[in-house]
Amino acid sequence: MNIIEELKWRGAINQQTDEEGLEKLVSSKSISLYCGVDPTGDSMHIGHLLPFMMMKRFELMGHHPYIVIGGGTGSIGDPSGRKTERQLQTMEQVQHNVDALSAQAKKIFASENISMVNNYDWLSKISLLDFLRDYGKLFNINTMLAKDVVASRLESGISFTEFTYQILQSVDYYQLHKNHDIQLQVGGGDQWGNITAGIDMIHRIEGQDTEVYGLTIPLLLKADGTKFGKTAGGAVWLDPEKTSPYEFYQFWLNQDDRDVIKYMKLFTFMTQEEIGEYEQKLAAAPEKREAHHKLAAEVTKFVHGEEGLKSAEKITEVLFSGEIKALSVDEVQQAFNSVPSAEISSEPINIVELLIEAKVDSSKRQAREDVTNGAISINGEKVRDVQTTINPSDSFDGKFIVIRRGKKNYFLAKVN
Incomplete structure (x- = not known):
């Protein structure tokens, strides 16, 4: 089974520019391919995971993936999937995000056979005149306007900056093909127009027989029809x-x-x-x-x-x-990161007062009822006596008190 057959079985392919040609290519030799991510934030999310796992699958079957961190394109902004113009980030913020994403990608996808590059390295060296003469001349405005990502923005408006994004991504593909013999670009379904634009540009420069391909992953929907992730x-x-x-x-x-x-x-x-x-x-x-x-x-x-x-x-x-005390301080932070929380002092406190301060109950009457009814657990242990005093320093290095009301309602008291 070659890599394309494997990806088909996994349901990981949405579109291909030339299915027969690509399958023939990967069956005959090891190829280089790439997928990019723009530094719009300082972390990837699981929406990025699928295309990069695809890179890993190619690597495991003997191919050479490149991860492109978009230090150049990220400073411009991809209009894909947006109804309005992006707010431009400062170059300092872009660089911070580039550093963070690069470190993250290296940690997760580290391998001698996976390379990482930054498109700022070549895009920043292109002058305005060179951009217009060497690349802009190869693009037809009517064709660019017909791309879904641009067409969907014409009513609300799109700046020239974001309009030229597809040219910059095409330059990426051309530069990677010329310098690293990359023959395949992988991306999300919203990147189809950018991918095909890059292939068209390479064919204009190198000739129609040049073997370059595009492949997109499917948009994932959950069984209930909502967006995955x-x-x-x-x-x-x-x-x-x-x-x-x-x-x-x-x-x-x-x-x-x-x-x-x-x-x-x-x-x-x-x-x-x-x-x-x-x-x-x-x-x-x-x-x-x-x-x-x-x-x-x-x-x-x-x-x-x-x-x-x-x-x-x-x-x-x-x-x-329910054995809460078995958790470390770090694990408490992980486990109860999203539950309701409130800050309390480090002084010993009566259980009823604690429930009020931690916003577990809204009244002392309700707090006393919860305690006497056995509905309250402190750090995994039930408390039934309303006269009980809780000392924050007794557990979790004096930093947290974990309160449970009933079977599933957790609250976190953060000791300041």
């Missing part, structure tokens, strides 16, 4: 400071039964045989959620490493058992 709290980031390994693990663990096998194919490196086994387990005993746990473990390990996975699994087990 979003949660109530926003994007799921690859940066552990923005989305903790535990939150990341939980995102995958809580996927719909109908989506789990699809995501296994797309986001893990498990074999067809392994995935087939979990598909059977899911069908036979969905309540055991074995496929969910396997999916969560595989993706978390890939992004956050063995330590990140161990921490996520430990927190999950502790919260299920």
Whole structure:
């Protein structure tokens, strides 16, 4: 099975510029290919994960992927997927994001066979006159206007800056092809117009017989029809400071039964045989959620490493058992990052007063009822006496008190 057949089985291909030609090419030799990411922020999110995992799959089958960090294009702004003009970032912010994304990509996709480049290195060296003469002359305005990404913006308006983005991305492909013999660009479905523009430009310069190709990944929708990758709290980031390994693990663990096998194919490196086994387990005993746990473990390990996975699994087990005291301070921060929180003083405090200060209850009467009814647990231990005094220094290095009301409602008191 060649890489294209593998990607088809996984459901990872949306469009190809020349399906037959590309499959013939990758079957005959090792190729170089690339995928880019613009530094619009200082972390990638799981929407970036699929194309870069595709890069990894190519590498594992003997090909040479390039990750392009868009220090140049990122300073301009891609109009794809937007209804309004982007707010330009300062060059200092762009550089900060470039450094952060480069470090993140190296950590996750580190390999001797995966190269990383920054398109600022060549785009910044092109003068305005050279841009207009060498590249602008190759683009027909009518063709550019017909591209979906531009056509969708004509009513609301698009600046000349964003209008020229497709030329800059085309220059990327040309430069990478000329200097690194790259023959394939991979991107999201919204990049189709930019990818085909690059191929057209290379054909104009190098000739129509030049073998360059484009491939896009599908737009992922969940079984309920909503967009994949979003949660109530926003994007799921690859940066552990923005989305903790535990939150990341939980995102995958809580996927719909109908989506789990699809995501296994797309986001893990498990074999067809392994995935087939979990598909059977899911069908036979969905309540055991074995496929969910396997999916969560595989993706978390890939992004956050063995330590990140161990921490996520430990927190999950502790919260299920209620043994809160087994968590470290860092694990408490991970586990309760998104629960309601309030700051309290470091002085010992009566349980009823604590529930009010931590905003667990809105009145002393309700707080006393919750305590006497056995609804309140402090750091995993039930408290039934309204005269109980809680000393913040007794647990978690005096930094946190974890309060649970009922079975599932957690609150975090942060000691200042």
